[in-house]
Amino acid sequence: MKRSSIHGGVFLLVLIVSVMFAGCYRMRASKGGGQINHTAERKINPKDILLTPGYSVEAIAEGLTFPTDITFDQDGTAYVIESGYAYGEVWTEPKLIRLDKTKTVIANGEKNGPWNGVTYYNGNFYVSEGGELEGGKILRISPEGKKIVLVDNLPSTGDHHTNQLIIQHDYIYFGQGTATNSGIVGRDNADFGWLKRNKDFHDIPCQDIKLTGQNYTSPNVLTEDENDEISTGAFVPFGKSTSAGEIIKGSLPCNGSIMRIPVEGGDVELVSWGLRNPFGLALAPDGRIYTTENAYDERGSRPVWGTGDVLWEVKQGQWYGWPDLSAGQLITNDEEFTSPSSKSVKPLLQVYPQNPPEPVAIFGVHASACGLAFSTRSSFGFEGDAFVAQFGDMAPDAGKVLSPVGFKIVKVNVSDGVIRDFAVNKGKRNGPASWLKKGGLERPVSVKFSPDGKSLYVVDFGILLMTKSGAKPIKNTGVIWKITKDGL
Amino acid sequence: MKQCIQLLIFLLLSCITISCASRKSEPVKGKTFTAKNEAVKQGEQVFMKYCQKCHPAGEAGLGPALNANPAPAFIKRFQMRHGLGVMPGFTQDEISKEDLHHITDYLRALKQY
Numbered sequence: 001m002k003r004s005s006i007h008g009g010v011f012l013l014v015l016i017v018s019v020m021f022a023g024c025y026r027m028r029a030s031k032g033g034g035q036i037n038h039t040a041e042r043k044i045n046p047k048d049i050l051l052t053p054g055y056s057v058e059a060i061a062e063g064l065t066f067p068t069d070i071t072f073d074q075d076g077t078a079y080v081i082e083s084g085y086a087y088g089e090v091w092t093e094p095k096l097i098r099l100d101k102t103k104t105v106i107a108n109g110e111k112n113g114p115w116n117g118v119t120y121y122n123g124n125f126y127v128s129e130g131g132e133l134e135g136g137k138i139l140r141i142s143p144e145g146k147k148i149v150l151v152d153n154l155p156s157t158g159d160h161h162t163n164q165l166i167i168q169h170d171y172i173y174f175g176q177g178t179a180t181n182s183g184i185v186g187r188d189n190a191d192f193g194w195l196k197r198n199k200d201f202h203d204i205p206c207q208d209i210k211l212t213g214q215n216y217t218s219p220n221v222l223t224e225d226e227n228d229e230i231s232t233g234a235f236v237p238f239g240k241s242t243s244a245g246e247i248i249k250g251s252l253p254c255n256g257s258i259m260r261i262p263v264e265g266g267d268v269e270l271v272s273w274g275l276r277n278p279f280g281l282a283l284a285p286d287g288r289i290y291t292t293e294n295a296y297d298e299r300g301s302r303p304v305w306g307t308g309d310v311l312w313e314v315k316q317g318q319w320y321g322w323p324d325l326s327a328g329q330l331i332t333n334d335e336e337f338t339s340p341s342s343k344s345v346k347p348l349l350q351v352y353p354q355n356p357p358e359p360v361a362i363f364g365v366h367a368s369a370c371g372l373a374f375s376t377r378s379s380f381g382f383e384g385d386a387f388v389a390q391f392g393d394m395a396p397d398a399g400k401v402l403s404p405v406g407f408k409i410v411k412v413n414v415s416d417g418v419i420r421d422f423a424v425n426k427g428k429r430n431g432p433a434s435w436l437k438k439g440g441l442e443r444p445v446s447v448k449f450s451p452d453g454k455s456l457y458v459v460d461f462g463i464l465l466m467t468k469s470g471a472k473p474i475k476n477t478g479v480i481w482k483i484t485k486d487g488l
Numbered sequence: 489m490k491q492c493i494q495l496l497i498f499l500l501l502s503c504i505t506i507s508c509a510s511r512k513s514e515p516v517k518g519k520t521f522t523a524k525n526e527a528v529k530q531g532e533q534v535f536m537k538y539c540q541k542c543h544p545a546g547e548a549g550l551g552p553a554l555n556a557n558p559a560p561a562f563i564k565r566f567q568m569r570h571g572l573g574v575m576p577g578f579t580q581d582e583i584s585k586e587d588l589h590h591i592t593d594y595l596r597a598l599k600q601y
Binding site for chain 2: 050051336361362366403416417423428
């Protein structure tokens with residue numbers, strides 16, 4: 001055989017093997033971390049968690065129901081909140097709990113979860129109430145459990161809620177998620193559970209926007225007739241069409257934003273907008289504010305494929321791109337963001353308010369980058385790096401994945417955007433503990449450093465399965481992990 | 489020639505078997521990854537911008553694992569430029585030819601550290 005034929009054969013073989021490894025995405029079934037066939041069991045074994053060399057982990061609390069955040073009082077005592085709501089429309093009682101031997105309950109909330117964030121400031125607790133039924137609120141809770149509402153009626157009765165909060169210069173900053181995945185109310189919102197009880201709810205822009213008039217036809221889930229279809233535009237209620245050039249008036253409070261209020265309560269002010277679901281907020285050692293944005297899902301009338309969650313620096317007055325950009329990149333008419341099972345994404349906005357900035361870092365698609373915290377002390381190490389809790393994918397409802405994404409803690413060098421794993425589960429593949437049938441991390445949702453900066457506390461939400469009938473969270477499976485540097 | 493092809497297939501399958509451990513991150517390997525030169529450092533940063541979202545830490549996610557892919561670097565660069573299946577190709581304006589090499593340098597370094 002000629003040498004050229006041999007070379008050709010070798011090339012072909014290499015190509016075939018490469019294609020084999022690349023696999024055919026379309027033919028493969030989704031393998032998300034919540035998609036398990038065996039009985040989900042919450043085992044707890046710190047040895048099943050692998051850490052960057054030089055660190056150790058222990059479980060300091062377990063049996064919690066949907067914990068979402070942690071904070072510390074002036075004495076360094078830890079307090080956690082249980083959300084009181086989880087996807088799958090499971091309602092429990094929101095709680096602020098002191099992490100003592102008896103898990104003393106400091107305060108209870110109403111049926112308006114999820115409580116997503118808590119921070120301690122000048123002798124009081126501040127809690128962000130997600131507001132799935134009545135709208136979001138920011139609460140001040142005294143150490144004796146007395147609650148005062150600082151702001152309410154935040155637009156939270158949709159897919160995403162009032163998120164985590166921080167306090168800087170006597171202002172409470174908080175994230176507010178969008179009502180929808182990508183601007184259009186559709187059947188997926190009925191699947192979430194809210195559309196049928198809140199038929200007129202939709203996204204509210206923070207400033208005036210001009211629409212392209214792009215409308216989407218979907219089954220009319222508000223009627224019994226299965227063949228009934230309805231047309232819906234952007235930033236309007238289900239079943240309302242829009243036209244080219246139509247102006248939607250902006251107002252506050254608004255969706256997809258970071259807003260702030262004075263720490264004593266008062267009018268809502270806009271900080272930044274155009275963020276899909278800015279869940280985590282944290283202060284860096286230099287005083288800058290950062291947020292994690294949960295990017296688009298491949299669902300609903302306007303599915304968007306392949307958008308990674310983003311770490312942004314929060315800048316006053318900045319627009320970040322939702323619903324037509326992701327991580328600063330246009331998602332419209334681009335194969336990179338076109339769902340393999342759908343048409344290309346059409347623009348909703350005729351005029352973009354601003355050019356978004358460069359993202360700080362881009363996480364895995366569907367990783368659900370949630371709470372974050374900055375290391376501020378050399379006693380822990382990695383000073384100035386952001387530690388990010390990744391809740392993990394909610395495939396297949398949020399979109400298909402070939403392998404579980406997230407379910408770990410990563411650290412980010414915010415100066416160059418490099419992401420490195422910090423705490424992951426042991427196993428041949430990445431995934432939540434229940435998927436691996438082990439006792440490590442399940443769904444990390446928040447991280448906070450202790451006041452002395454020596455320990456990183458990880459709030460692990462617990463088991464949330466993805467079944468054929470949707471999300472299925474399991475009560476009493478939440479855990480608090482504590483990570484410390486060896487030798488301290 | 490037949491023996492040659494058989495040997496080649498055997499070698500490739502051996503490579504696949506040896507390199508199929510797709511997890512290469514610091515906690516899994518128990519040691520710190522340090523970019524040994526500027527090319528690897530640059531490759532890691534470009535990887536973070538364009539590749540990480542589908543192949544987090546080189547593992548499978550939305551896309552397949554890269555750490556377990558035994559294809560030679562030139563095939564990977566070809567795929568990055570032209571795409572394959574649902575993976576989009578990246579233009580020269582997005583990833584320069586030089587940076588394609590930096591990415592494959594990084595992937596090789598990640599496999600071997």
